[in-house]
Amino acid sequence: MERRTIKREALDGNEAAARMAYAASEVIAIYPITPSSPMGELADAWAAEGKPNLWGSVPSVIEMQSEGGAAGALHGALSTGALATTFTASQGLLLMIPNMYKIAGELTPAVFHVAARSVACQALSIFGDHSDVMAVRQTGFALLASSSVQEAMDLAAVAHAATLRTRIPFLHFFDGFRTSHEVLKIETVPEEVLKALLDHEAIRAHRSRGLTPERPTLRGTAQNPDVFFQARESVNPFYLAAPAAVQEVMDRFAEATGRAYRLFDYSGHPQAESVVVMMGSGVGAATEAVEALVASGQKVGLLTVRLYRPFAVSAFISALPQSVRSIAVLDRTKEPGAPCEPLHLDVVAALDEASADGSWGGARPRIIGGRYGLSSKEFTPAMAASVFAELGKDRPKNHFTAGIVDDVTGSSLSWDRTFTTELPETTRAVFYGLGSDGTVGANKNSIKIIAEETDLFAQGYFVYDSRKAGSTTVSHLRFGPAPIRSTYLIESADFVACHQESFLTTLDLLKVARPGGVFLLNTTAAPERVWDTLPVEMQKAMIEKKIRFYSIDAGAVAEKAGLGRRINTVMQTCFFAISGLIPRDLAVEAIKDTIRKTYGAKSDRIVAMNCAAVDGALPAFYEVPVPARVTATRTLRPPVPKTAPDFVQRVTGRIIAGEGDLLPVSALPVDGTWPTSTAKWEKRNIALEVPVWDEAWCIQCNKCALVCPHAAIRAKAYPTEALHGAPAGFKALEWKGHEFPAGTKYTIQVAPEDCTGCALCVEVCPAKNKTETRLKAINMIPHPEVVEREARNFEFFLALPEADRAAVPANVKGSQLLEPLFEFSGACAGCGETPYVKLLSQLFGDRLLVANATGCSSIYGGNLPTTPWSSDRNGRGPAWSNSLFEDNAEFGLGFRLSLDAQRRRAEQLLHALADRLGDGIATDLIGQETTDEAGISRRRDRVAILRKRLAKIDDPEARELDQLADALVRKSVWIVGGDGWAYDIGYGGLDHVLASGRDVNVLVLDTEVYSNTGGQASKATPRAAVAKFASAGKPTPRKDLALLAMSYGNVYVARVAMGGSDAHTVKAFLEAEDFPGPSIIIAYSHCIAHGYNMQQGMQQQKLAVQTGYWPLLRWDPRRAETGENPLQLDSRAPQMPLQEYAYRETRYRMLTLSRPEEAKRLMTLAQHDVDEKWRRLEQMASSPGPPPGAGPPGGSPKQGVAPPSAPAAATTGGGRNGS
Amino acid sequence: MDLRTRYLGLTLTSPLVPSASPLSEKIENLRRMEDAGAGAVVLHSLFEEQIEQESQTLLHYLDAGTESNAESLSWLPMPSEQRFGVDEYLEHVRRAKQALGIPVIASLNGATPGWWVKTAGRVQQAGADAIELNLYHVAADPETTSADVEERLLEIVREFRSATTLPMAVKIGPYFSALASFARELTLAGTDGLVLFNRFFQPDIDLEALETRSNVQLSTPNEMRVRLRWIAILRGRIQASLAATGGVHDWEDAAKLLLAGADVVMLCSALLRLGIPYLGEVKDGLSRWLSERDYESVEQMKGSMSQLACQNPTAFERASYIKAITGYHLAV
Secondary structure, three states, X not given: OOOOOOOEXXXXXXXXXXXXXXXXXXXXXXXXXXXXXXXXHHHXXXXXXXXXXXXXXXXXXXXXOOHXXXXXXXXXXXXXXXXXXXXXXXXXXXXXXXXXXXXXXXOOOOEEEEEEOOOOOOOOOOOOOOHHHHOOOOOOOEEEEOOOHHHHHHHHHHHHHHHHHHOOOEEEEEEOOOOOOOEEEEEXXXXXXXXXXXXXXHHHHHHHOOOOOOOOOOOOOOOOOOOHHHHXXXXXXXHHHHHHHHHHHHHHHHHXXXXXXXXXXXXXXXXXXXXXXXXXXXXXHHHHHHHHHHHOOOOEEEEEEOEEEOOOHHXXXXXXXXXXXXXXXXXXXXXXXXXXXHHHHHHXXXXXXXXXXXXXXXXXXXXXXXXXXXXXXXXXXXXXXXXXXXXXXXXXXXOEEEOOOOOOOOOEEOOOOOOOOOOOOOEEEEEEEEHHHOHHHHHHHHHHHHHXXXXXXXXXXXXXXOOOOOOEEEEEEEEEOOOOOOOOOOOOEEEXXXXXXXXXXXXXXXXXXXXXXXXXXXXXXXXXXXXXXXXHXXXXXXXXXXXXXXXXXXXXXXXXXXXXXXXXXXXXXXXXXXXXXXXXHHHHHHHHHHHHHHHOOOOHHHHHHHHHHHHXXXXXXXXXXXXXXXXXXXXXXXXXXXXXXXXXXXXXXXXXXXXXXXXXXXXXXXXXXXXXXXXXHXXXXXXXXXXXXXXXXXXXXXXXXXXXOOOOEEEEEEOHHHHOOOOOOXXXXXXXXXXXXXXXXXXXXXXXXXXXXXXXXXXXXXXXXXXXXXXXXXXXXXXXXXHHHHHHHHHHHHHOOXXXXXXXXXXXXXXOOOOOOEOOOOOOOOOOOHHHHHHHHHHHHHHEEXXXXXXXXXXXXXXXXXXXXXXXXXXXXOEEEOOOOOOXXXXXXXXXXXXXXXXXXXXXXXXXXXXXXXXXXXXXXXXXXXXXXHHHHHHXXXXXXXXXXXXXXXXXXXXXXXXXXXXXXXXXXXXXXXXXXXXXHOHHHHHHHHHHOOOOEEEEEEOOEEOOOOXXXXXXXXXXXXXXXXXXXXXXOOOOHHHHHHOOOOXXXXXXXXXXXXXXXXXXXXXXXXXXXXXXXXXXXXXHHHOOXXXXXXXXXXXXXXXXXXXXXXXXXXXXXXXXXXXXXXXXXXXXXXXXXXXXXXXXXXXXXXXXXXXXXXXXXXXXXXXXXXXHHHHHHHOOOOOOOOOOOOOOOOOOOOOOOOOOHHHXXXXXXXX | OEOOEEEOOEEEOOOEEEOOOHHHHOHHXXXXXXXHOOOOEEEEEEEHHHHHHHHHHHHHHHHOOOOOOOOOOOOOOOOOOOOOOXXXXXXXXXXXXXXXXXXXXXXXXOOOHHHHHHHHHHHHHHOOXXXXXXXXXXXXXXXXXXXXXXXXXXXXXXXXXXXXXXXXXXXXXXXXXXXXXXXXXXXXXXXXXEEEOOOXXXXXXXXXXXXXXXXXXXXXXXXXXXXXXXXXXXOOXXXXXXXXEOOOOOHHHHHHHHHHOOOEEEEOHHHHHHOOOHHHHHHHHHHHHHHHOOOOEHHHHOOOOOOOOOOOHHHHOOOOHHHHHHHHHXXX
16 A cells, blocks of 8 residues: 555544544444543534545434444444444443344444443443453454554554454454543544555445345344354354454555554563563553663563454464563453453463464463553553562562552552653643633643644643532643653653642642742732742742742733633643743744634634733743742641541542542442542532622522522521520521521521532522612622631531421422532532432432432532532431443332332331330331321331330340331432433333332433533434534424323323422422322423523523423322322413523524524424424313323332322322421 | 615615615515515624624633533534624625615624624625615713714724725714714715614613613604704715615605605614515605606605705704794794
8 A cells, every 4th residue: 555644633532533433434323421422422523514434425423322222223234234333431332232242243344432441330430441341352343452542543444444354343442531532643544544444345245245125135033052053153264364354454554654553562672571461551651661671671571462352362472572481461450250350361371272282482471460550540650660570579469450559458569659751852741720711622722733833742631520510620741752652640740830729728739740840820919929829838849849930810811811711821821931842932823823723713802812812921921939948837728627527537538639549448448338428528619709698688588599509508497596606797587487486597508618609599589689789689709708707607507406397388498498418519510400409308318219320410429539418417318329321210119129128028027026016106107107297207206116115125026127117217219310311221211110100209300411421412402402413403302201201191290490480399399209109300400511601590491481492290190080180281381482592502502603594494393392392281281180091199009018108189289298 | 756766876776775674684575675666675784793792602602611521521512614693694695686686785783893894895795785884882981082982983984995895884873962074074984875873772671670671672753853854964965875764664754854865765663563565555655745746756856855955944953942932933
């Protein structure tokens, strides 16, 4: 093949692979899962803009309901002769396994591109390792491993060519995040090279094997014992021939590009005695270690596995130096209970075979194996060196771990943290920023500038914390004259930038700075005061490491340029100006060029503002003289206060402090069980402004507390005497109402250190200041002005007594007097989901079990380091767990089945012990109970008495009943998840659970997209809106889950929108819980993925209801028993056109700009959807009596346990205080 | 009846021109306007501030919350192509030109000088026959003088003139201290015509929500009078075409404005209220009146009752009740 001109670009691994996949495919079936989602997003976006593949046609890109669905669709497309691909990771790949066997079994060319990721076990992790790909090595797919961004593109091309040549489907994988998200300057593969690589005869053959009635064949038969085995063996020649075919493709690729690959690539000393075998991104770090060790005279080497399956023993043996005496095989996966990890086992088997058949001429080397890098755990050259050091020992440790401290089974190797292989000519820069300040985006731009404007190589890797609001980002950038292979975080930086001065209180920013490096600080402090703002630790480091210190008030420059708080351009300019990577004038021009390219077509003003920021930055930064001695008295704030529980101090606190890597194995729970009530210990102080109560105008509606997504605004009604000892300035009013004794006080209190500053509360406050109408009864005030005072007030507030739950009225106002047991989550500021979750915790929290589908709610609910789920003063609170994305309904149903079984057994024991317990307590506790708070409270009292009496009975049955007694108090099972789960991947299970008739409650937090993975379309995505995977606008209407659920007749269904009617929402929650069968609440949840100011979220919800887009309704099967229509339409007929609501959101508006005609067409259809839906609902609601299908509560016979409360008209009002 | 008129150097078949309104957003409506007897059409306004705001808003929300979380590096697909209003408008101009035989006047409402210049060239390329510049400014800043305001507007006209050879009209509001002088300055700056007058959004207060509201309301017939005054005053005093817009509701209004000196009479609220075919009724009424009075053409009657040509020129300068009464006594 002819050599082509070299083109270098800065790309990440996902884009590198996706470009090849898209060009070589006709059908692309996709489903979002981190970290592979960007590959699907790119394919969808390219198809939407009509980008052709190699043959000039636009591939069909289709999102399916799950990865299982994607694999199925792909199987069908392949079976009928299409060239097809998909992208996935982790659990998604596992869902594809059944079809993978089929696709491989039928010898079908196909390529799956996998951004390899941990499979959830004791916990979910979105980060990279090989546990997913190792779980499919038995399917018959070829497994091809890329270890860098360059290889992700190159081997993607090889995979598409090789699958056609071999007829074996290929799984091409690279490490999630470390490769998929690393931005690297690479040589891109021209499409003509890819096209030339593909065997056109093989394509023709594949097409000709496609099913067609023109040449009918039968595939997918069932075979019997007589032939199945032989047929299974018939594929052997293909697998035997495959390695050579892959090598041939690699050779042709090398001819065209100059980049040569082998099935097993060896590097290092030609007479190496110690060799490490591994695959994936760790190869980069290991290569550096090998080069350094060889340079120091050691005989070491590295064998990189590229084609892992079929495992070509002969190629492996030929690649291995005959001099090798000992081998360490590194696996990035864990197979508990196995004699060794998979790659280790393969190497042992290969050498054993080769030794036996004589193809390995030397002495059989000693082989040890170890694990490293699970869930993107850092793997550095120092760790690789520790493996070589171990190999050099007389009795090296087998089954070791590298990169952690295992103080339980002692598996870990220690490593020399001073060992480094960083090249002196490489510039290394680390930037600390906030998600909202554009730091990462600017750094990605900088990489592109360097990549395009200079001969330098560039690399960027970005680390984010797991919070969605106020998250910290750390950017690691390398620039240098040689290609960059350092697949690990920077440990010694030439340049460290802090883009937010708030980090100076918590982060030790200079730990990463090298001696003589540069530190750039963005600060509002005056130049002469800047030094004084640093904590002791940083002043000390600066003096000891002789760091040059620069500073700028980037906020002021940005503000002056009209950019508000977007400081990214200013800081980017400073980086170039100070680092001197490229001449300053060239850098300035390059930055401005990028600005023009990015915004030129869209907004002259934005171009002008950004260019002004560039020009403004240059004269604004200055060097700060570093004094000879430390003058600060302030040290970094500890991550959690000393009053926090021991576990929080020892474990949670260190994770918060960014020291989780240092925790030894013994510090961590063995089974993934963690304490709740931990978010409160982490005071994040991320709001720039916080709300403050102006009691003079308050009407005590509690709406501010209701909508607060973070439980950072609380309401309490309490006795006057509790005010004793209140801090000065603590505010209280007389309680307006008759629910509590006269003299009851009332306070609204903000938690200023936990608030995210979203201002939803201010927006919904209906009370206006009568002398200045821009003010309300709660107003945003700059955080620094009030934090100290309000934090003190909040502390006092927390200690005030909680209201008697039984006395609290069952309405919006009352609900907010109940303690939230979901507080201070890391959800986005202004999140539309969490107010519902918090409400759930208030209404039923002390007897609540939550089965939570994977998604936003599982991340803000259960991503370490802390959880917002908490408990009350009695130690009671929600018990929470996440199983998978797809099985949540079934998981929650399991809770119910278990609770019912425990209760049955408890009742059985009560019967057995009734005589000995006396006083009719057994009779009291068996059978029906009320669902209101007073009833629950009485029940708990009876259980307490029961326990006392049981303590006096010396009988194993008494002990057993003591353990099970809590099951006698009604538990509330809630199955919570987003629309991606409920409408798509989990719908089959949800459908079955609703049909089961069991007493479970489902809460669908409907954001109309897959929010957690970044806004991909689900079947809840509305027509005319744009979402990822629907970049051309969703052409079909959203699925009506409420209508589907109503069709059962015996399921309680509510569609709510808190901003549309908060009273309706509270009522629906109470009714759903009270309903003795399955209930489902579909809750409109505004989301950042809709593209508008979240402060307007509740107002937008109101418009959704007013336009008829989101009709509020309740379907209560109990009404059918009294001859009433079960359906109640709770909102008015549409009062304005849909677009009054829709065009306030970017997701709708952007289509009017990119495809105005299509936008108009879809909006007309969407309006029709609204009109038609309303007409149908109105018809259903207005018909007299129950419509056909409406049945009594429960749909299946209860198995042995009486329903907790009899369905009765008296309870239909939702009165949780009804008896 | 010869209804032809000269406006901005163009010969129109009729002096009745639908002014910029949402009606002209649809090509089908433009065709109906031509069928009903429009002499030209003014397309709906392209608002720079709206486009700028739209693009800034879009870019803001495409960017908001991105690169914050490892799983969701962005929230919306990044559009490869965004037209941001101008392109869509230019396409509309092209389609209008293809669909109509009468002149198509594009309407631009800018806020920054550079934008005018850039956009003028593109509108010309798209095929517009003329451009109407919609200039207005609510001078709320106590630091800004009337001279500052006028100079800023004149500068825009000058820049615009230098950027395009297209006929150009300037649409202004009535709130100038010395309107006649400013009108003259505008012609010296290069405008070919004046469109009198703009109507503005006016604020209101919602008593229920205690919030401000702002919207535009349809004009009422008595708004025509202020146009009548200024057209009559300016006719013959400045070298520019004159268009009357605002408050024209029937053929009588149109006839009066033409008599006062308008070259064209623009309609908007009447068409929004009564439909596009109503334009035909106005045309018929005007023709009838002209015929009944034995006029030969519109050109003949245009300006025949301007301040310079009418019997009682002071009438156009009367400004207060007292003066009117006084005049009455003196006349007696």
